[in-house]
Amino acid sequence: MTSAAAAQTWRGNGSMKLSFHGAARSVTGSCHLVEAAGRRILVDCGMIQGSRDLEEENATAFGFEPHAIDIVLLTHAHLDHCGRLPLLVKRGFRGEIIATEATRDLARLVLFDAAHLQEEDTRRRQRGAHRRGVDEVEMPLFTLLDVFDTLDRFGRRAEYGATIELAPGLRVRFFDAGHILGSASVLIEIDQGDEPRRVLFSGDLGNAGRPLLAPPSAPAEADIVVMESTYGDRRHRPYAASVEELCEAIAATFRRGGNVIIPTFALERAQEILFALRQGIEQSRLPPSMAVFLDSPLAIGATEIFRRHPRLYSAEVAALFAHHRDPFSFAGLHFVREAADSIAINRVTGGAVIMAGSGMCTGGRVRHHLRHNLWRPEASIVFVGFAANGTLARRIIDGARQVDLFGEAISVRAQIHTINGFSAHADQQELIDWRGRIAGVEKTFLVHGEETVMSVLAEKLPGPVEMPYQHQAFAL
Ligand SMILES: [Zn+2]
Structure with a gap:
């Protein structure tokens, strides 16, 4: 019809x-x-x-x-x-x-x-x-x-x-x-x-x-x-198994000397991933001084709003707030607001987790990070959310060997992970x-x-x- x-x-x-x-x-x-x-x-x-x-x-x-x-x-x-x-x-x-x-x-x-x-x-x-x-x-x-x-x-x-x-x-x-x-x-x-x-x-x-x-x-x-x-x-994988998978993907990428790019939805997903990374560091599954860039003014703004509504969370997270501990923060975390600071991340060729939007890679700063990392076999791209048909994220997930970014053909040589338990x-x-x-x-x-x-x-x-x-x- x-x-x-x-x-x-x-x-x-x-x-x-x-x-x-x-x-x-x-x-x-x-x-x-x-x-x-x-x-x-x-x-x-x-x-x-x-x-x-x-x-x-x-x-x-x-x-x-x-x-x-x-x-x-x-x-x-x-x-x-x-x-x-x-x-x-x-x-x-x-x-x-x-x-x-x-x-x-x-x-x-x-x-x-x-x-x-x-x-x-x-x-x-x-x-x-x-x-x-x-x-x-x-x-x-x-x-x-x-x-x-x-x-x-x-x-x-x-x-x-x-x-x-x-x-x-x-x-x-x-x-x-x-x-x-x-x-x-x-x-x-x-x-x-x-x-x-x-x-x-x-x-x-x-x-x-x-x-x-x-x-x-x-x-x-x-x-x-x-x-x-x-x-x-x-069905989604259980949350705990997804955190495990994320920590393993990061650790393996760091051993190869690469960066981990996480295309991130600014609302909820970014904060959940920050929370999971914080947990991974606390439980010694991730390096304590690991550099994490949240390269998204929108996600940073959202994280600030998340801090303003402590009563809307689960008991575990509410307890953290009650003890004046920030569930979305840890030592190596950098909030990247300015475009110049975002461009400076391009010089980091390994050992960092870079979270940037948009989640489906249709626009935003993540496309620059993909341009600098997608062709590196030592890097990883970790998808943690939904990727609609027709989006760059979906093409990469579906196994494209080459994608177009800023008018340039970029080979896909990085490890590609999709972890759906963070959905x-x-x-x-x-x-x-x-x-x-x-x-x-x-x-x-x-x-x-x-x-x-x-x-x-x-x-x-x-x-x-x-x-x-x-x-x-x-x-x-
Ligand atoms: Zn929604």
Whole structure:
């Protein structure tokens, strides 16, 4: 079915409409719309990420009128969930954005960073066009000013478990999704006859057993569940085994005299890896004075925000904070903010761990570090997160012998490791268990997964399961 045909799909005679405008049979761009009780509520408004072609879709129409949206419920601060909010505001949204306090703090950082990248990218393309003598005026998707306007739209702060009234007969509750700091699943309740109708959006669900956050929680009951399916077809290695694998990869690389490059997502993953390295050093599995460069202003900013929310962590990490010990710090750690200091790392040819973004290597400082290390057989590249189709990270993981970086062909001779136990996402069994804890479900909608992966999970879930197409709408 084409998405145009899908947009016409309309079933049931319910008084609620649910439609999907992102992460439909794909992983990024989360954006779902609930229309009920005379209100239009958007759950997330994320950026589409991946190849250049995919990213160009961000500039197309949303599939609804931004000015007609009353409320946005933001599940968490990852760019693929909050990244189109400034565009929504730019195109006319004047309602309220509701999120947890940590999500608000992190989204602020993420959106300013995204606007900065958009503006830089546009300037670069304009310079290129100018050199070619083409008179082409490209506009960024949004600017820093749009981000300021977006921050003005953040209203009430959600607390886990507390009910927020959205309109008469319409409420929402946030549940800890255990995915990144401040992340939530949201349960929308609509008064209808004797019993309310309840629609639960999982947001992104965490991988239980990681040290920083609590495992995902869920309400006991819901009528409709919209859930993510990123890792719907596979199991993760246990966390402890993943830390072991990371320490071994680092030790072996240092013995060969190389550097370890870790393409790092700035939120959560960077802090988890810092925590794991700190543990490895404490347990004498890694050299005590090992040099670690966190070469990402965004990850550094996020780490500072993480330190501001000590009450959101697991008991083990909360105890460290209570004893004034920083879970994200150790002797050899260097925070690299300035570009000149980042370039200086190029002179380090061995014995260092270099963490830099972006996690999927689609941009950012990590591409420079790959250019300087990918061709060295003594170096290692350690992937610790999801790599979407079409990204440089995925090409390297899939065994490319040569990649293009800054117009130069670079041979891949470094050791390539993928360690998925650090994933911030639930694996197949955890997704099945989470869904299994919710009673009374009439229908489950799968989003936020690649189509083939989603189909595998759909087979394993109870009851009717839908895999909506982009812009498909359902009357419930
Ligand atoms: Zn996420």
